[in-house]
Amino acid sequence: MRMIIFGPQGSGKGTIASRLGAKLGGIPHVSTGDMLRDEVKRGTEIGKNAAPIMNQGGLVPDSVVNKLLEDRLAKDDAKNGFILDGYPRNITQAHELETKYKIDAAVLLDVPVWLLLSRLTNRRVCRKCGEVYNLVNLRPKVEGVCDKDGGEVYQRDDDKEEAIKERFALYEKVTMPLIEYYRKKGILKQVTCDKLETTPDQNVAAMLSVLGVEG
Ligand code: AMP
Numbered sequence: 140m141r142m143i144i145f146g147p148q149g150s151g152k153g154t155i156a157s158r159l160g161a162k163l164g165g166i167p168h169v170s171t172g173d174m175l176r177d178e179v180k181r182g183t184e185i186g187k188n189a190a191p192i193m194n195q196g197g198l199v200p201d202s203v204v205n206k207l208l209e210d211r212l213a214k215d216d217a218k219n220g221f222i223l224d225g226y227p228r229n230i231t232q233a234h235e236l237e238t239k240y241k242i243d244a245a246v247l248l249d250v251p252v253w254l255l256l257s258r259l260t261n262r263r264v265c266r267k268c269g270e271v272y273n274l275v276n277l278r279p280k281v282e283g284v285c286d287k288d289g290g291e292v293y294q295r296d297d298d299k300e301e302a303i304k305e306r307f308a309l310y311e312k313v314t315m316p317l318i319e320y321y322r323k324k325g326i327l328k329q330v331t332c333d334k335l336e337t338t339p340d341q342n343v344a345a346m347l348s349v350l351g352v353e354g
Contacts, residue, residue: 140163140164140166140220140222140243140244140350140352141220141221141240141241141242141243142220142221142222142223142242142243142244142245142246142350143222143223143224143226143227143242143244143245143246143321144156144159144222144223144224144245144246144248144346145245145246145247145248145314145317145318145321146247146248146249146250147250147255147307147310147314148255148259148298148303148306148307148310149250149254149255149256149258149259149262150248150250150255150258150332151248151250151258151271151273151332151339151342152224152248153168153170153172153173153224153271154271154277154339155248155339155342155343155346156168156170156222156224158339158340158343159222159343159346159347160221160222162343162347162352163220163222163352164219164220165216166216166217166219166220166221166222167216167217167221167222168221168222168224169208169211169212169217169221169222169223169224169226170224170225171204171207171208171223171224171225171226171228172224172225173225173269174207174208174211175189175193175199175204175207176193176269177269178207179193185203185207188203189203193296193297194296194297194302195302195305196297196301196302196303196304196305196306196309197305197309198228198229198309198313201229201231201232201235204226204228204232205232205235208223208226208236209239212239212240220243223236227317228313228314228317229313229314229317230316230317230320233317233320242321242326243326244326244327244328244350245318245321245324245326245327245328246327246328246329246330246346246349246350247318247327247328247329247330248330248332248342248346249329249330249331249332250331250332250333251333254332254333254334254335257275257335258273258275259298259303260298261273261274261275262274262294262295262298263279263292263293263294264292264293264294264295265285265287265288265290265291265292266290266291266292266293267285267288267289267290267291268285268287268288268290270285270286270287270288270290272285272292275335276335276336276338277339279292328346328349328350329349330342330345330346330349332345
């Protein structure tokens with residue numbers, strides 16, 4: 140299964156994609172946002188150039204992201220499939236992806252705006268491993284500490300209000316046409332999540348169902 144997961148920031152798609160990958164035979168969840176944050180953390184040339192763009196909620200140049208992704212998907216664990224999260228972000232990236240892979244499904248996680256805002260302002264991330272938490276429905280067992288590796292659980296700079304506004308505007312302008320693009324190709328599936336109390340596992344089950352896979 141080679142698939143893309145779409146959803147606005149705060150839709151919980153990262154958490155869902157990780158769990159979905161495990162259910163789909165262990166295919167990796169590949170997040171270009173996580174990869175870029177890793178570059179920033181390691182202080183690489185890519186990271187240094189990307190950091191200011193990311194902090195302002197802009198898009199890192201296609202050439203940079205395309206190369207990062209190409210190298211990631213060439214790894215052994217992606218041989219039998221992958222779940223892309225955060226890529227493609229525009230039609231140019233979608234075309235680039237198509238030159239290399241046949242995509243089986245694009246799943247849109249449809250979440251209303253009020254729920255997104257609640258999720259975003261409550262989202263916290265582990266500084267070490269990137270595990271995502273939410274202060275409303277997915278709290279770490281100990282406040283401020285990652286369940287997985289004990290890392291510091293913090294609020295990302297790009298989850299702050301100004302960056303969020305820019306990202307919403309970008310999502311509408313650039314990403315929505317992609318949803319139409321995959322709808323026209325006939326591979327778009329949709330899962331609606333409009334309740335704050337819906338758990339990531341319930342969303343994963345709904346995804347498996349629209350993909351026609353037994354949970
Ligand atoms: P995300 O975690 O997917 O929200 O990504 C965080 C930030 O990384 C975005 O706001 C962008 O600045 C950058 N980014 C992630 N994926 C891409 C992409 N496919 N193309 C360009 N920039 C990206």
